[in-house]
Amino acid sequence: MLRTNLKHILSEKEFKEVLDQNENVMICCGRMGPMCIPVYGIMEEIEGEYKNVAFRDLEFDAPHSHVITNLPECSSFYGIPFTVYFKKGKVVKATSSIQTMEQVTEILNNNFGKE
Amino acid sequence: MDNYNFDVIVIGGGPAGLTAGIYISRAKMKTLIINEGTAGGQMILTHEIANYPGVESTSGYELANIMKNQAKSFGCIIRSNVRITNLNFDGDIKTVEVNYKDIYSAPAIILATGGRSRSLGVPGEDDYKGKGISYCATCDGDFFQDKKIIVVGGGNSALEEAVSLTKYAASVTIIHQFDNFQAFPHAVEEAKKNPKINIIMESKIIEFLGEESLKKVYIQNQRTYEISEMNIDGVFIFIGYKPNTEMFKDKIELNQWDEIITKENLETNVPGVFAAGDSIKKRYRQITTAVADGTIAALSAVEYVNNLKVLSQA
Numbered sequence: 292m293l294r295t296n297l298k299h300i301l302s303e304k305e306f307k308e309v310l311d312q313n314e315n316v317m318i319c320c321g322r323m324g325p326m327c328i329p330v331y332g333i334m335e336e337i338e339g340e341y342k343n344v345a346f347r348d349l350e351f352d353a354p355h356s357h358v359i360t361n362l363p364e365c366s367s368f369y370g371i372p373f374t375v376y377f378k379k380g381k382v383v384k385a386t387s388s389i390q391t392m393e394q395v396t397e398i399l400n401n402n403f404g405k406e
Numbered sequence: 407m408d409n410y411n412f413d414v415i416v417i418g419g420g421p422a423g424l425t426a427g428i429y430i431s432r433a434k435m436k437t438l439i440i441n442e443g444t445a446g447g448q449m450i451l452t453h454e455i456a457n458y459p460g461v462e463s464t465s466g467y468e469l470a471n472i473m474k475n476q477a478k479s480f481g482c483i484i485r486s487n488v489r490i491t492n493l494n495f496d497g498d499i500k501t502v503e504v505n506y507k508d509i510y511s512a513p514a515i516i517l518a519t520g521g522r523s524r525s526l527g528v529p530g531e532d533d534y535k536g537k538g539i540s541y542c543a544t545c546d547g548d549f550f551q552d553k554k555i556i557v558v559g560g561g562n563s564a565l566e567e568a569v570s571l572t573k574y575a576a577s578v579t580i581i582h583q584f585d586n587f588q589a590f591p592h593a594v595e596e597a598k599k600n601p602k603i604n605i606i607m608e609s610k611i612i613e614f615l616g617e618e619s620l621k622k623v624y625i626q627n628q629r630t631y632e633i634s635e636m637n638i639d640g641v642f643i644f645i646g647y648k649p650n651t652e653m654f655k656d657k658i659e660l661n662q663w664d665e666i667i668t669k670e671n672l673e674t675n676v677p678g679v680f681a682a683g684d685s686i687k688k689r690y691r692q693i694t695t696a697v698a699d700g701t702i703a704a705l706s707a708v709e710y711v712n713n714l715k716v717l718s719q720a
Contacts, residue, residue, distance in 0.1 A: 294467070294468075322545065323465070323467055324542065324544060324545045325450060325542050325544075325545065326541075326542050326545045326546075327545070328444060328446075328450050328467055329443060329444045329450075331444075332443075332444030332445070332486065332487060333444070333487050336486055336487045337487075366618070367537050367618035367619040368536060368537060368619075369536065369537055369538050369540065369546060369549045369550070369619060369620075369639075369640060370535070370536030370537070370539075370540050370542075370545065370546045370549070371545055371546060386536070387535075387536030387537055388535050388536025388540070388546075389536075392487045392488075392489070393489070
């Protein structure tokens with residue numbers, strides 16, 4: 292399990308539940324490494340500002356990580372974390388490797404807005 | 407409570423900044439740490455820290471979390487992942503504008519902005535970051551199982567990571583811009599004797615090309631200026647660090663490498679502005695040296711603020 296303050300997705304069932312129960316979802320799939328921790332940090336920082344978005348992490352080496360890593364949108368990715376944004380269960384954006392606060396909030400604002 | 411006026415503002419939340427935050431807030435001064443990234447700075451990039459005195463072995467992330475919580479426990483306020491949009495170091499009260507709206511002020515400022523990995527700054531680098539270009543072998547090495555990769559750089563990090571990447575890659579080509587390596591002799595020896603490693607000296611990558619992911623690079627020989635191309639699956643870049651001091655240019659004195667020049671008490675050439683950690687001119691950059699700098703800068707800043715208070719009461 293990742294040592295973050297985010298809610299974790301611990302199974303394929305939980306992954307499906309999160310998508311079913313939330314219109315807007317951001318999932319960061321990574322490890323506790325230098326490219327991933329900054330993205331978790333950004334998510335923790337803005338979680339309170341985007342009440343309309345469910346923020347989750349998912350351990351890259353967990354058996355159920357295929358729900359993210361096998362997505363066609365991630366097929367060209369060669370760097371963790373894989374960060375995927377879902378709206379009504381569909382992928383609207385996916386990014387590879389470290390991201391800045393500005394990059395993350397731009398995606399959130401463009402796809403989900405802020406409530 | 408007034409959330410905009412402080413006794414000391416620390417810019418940067420790595421080990422130097424967090425240590426300064428601990429010392430100043432423990433001295434009962436109103437302290438704010440403003441951090442453009444995640445608290446912990448470069449420290450969180452370290453998977454295992456085994457040489458931090460008093461701690462047998464820990465991760466950089468855990469050590470950063472402890473320092474952050476320690477600072478908060480003494481009343482230090484930490485704002486992370488913000489953008490610093492303006493700085494004013496003129497006069498007795500300095501100001502820091504954040505996200506174009508919030509303006510924080512204090513008589514003393516500590517600059518502890520650390521450094522970051524250098525990038526090549528050539529066409530295609532941003533496009534293929536995470537899609538073939540990486541700056542972290544530990545993070546992304548296993549994506550390149552049986553692939554053909556390049557490592558850029560000639561220092562210890564580049565050569566050690568090149569050797570470590572041979573665990574995964576079919577071949578590793580080291581490209582270095584100079585005619586000799588800056589790494590320690592044993593690191594050079596290890597790389598040279600590895601059968602999976604090829605070395606191209608006096609050359610630079612000048613462009614990255616691909617489709618969905620990286621496919622090819624153009625390489626220029628720095629002596630002949632001849633350009634060649636190489637089909638490649640991945641490129642790892644380890645060309646050192648640069649200080650995060652762009653925002654201080656024309657405000658405080660920097661040297662030719664953009665490092666902050668400080669006095670013995672870590673005050674800069676501007677009264678009331680101190681500096682600590684990897685962004686200052688110094689020889690050794692370790693967590694322990696950053697922590698020491700943070701302590702010195704904090705104590706100097708506390709003394710400076712107390713002196714101002716005494717003067718204003720006189």
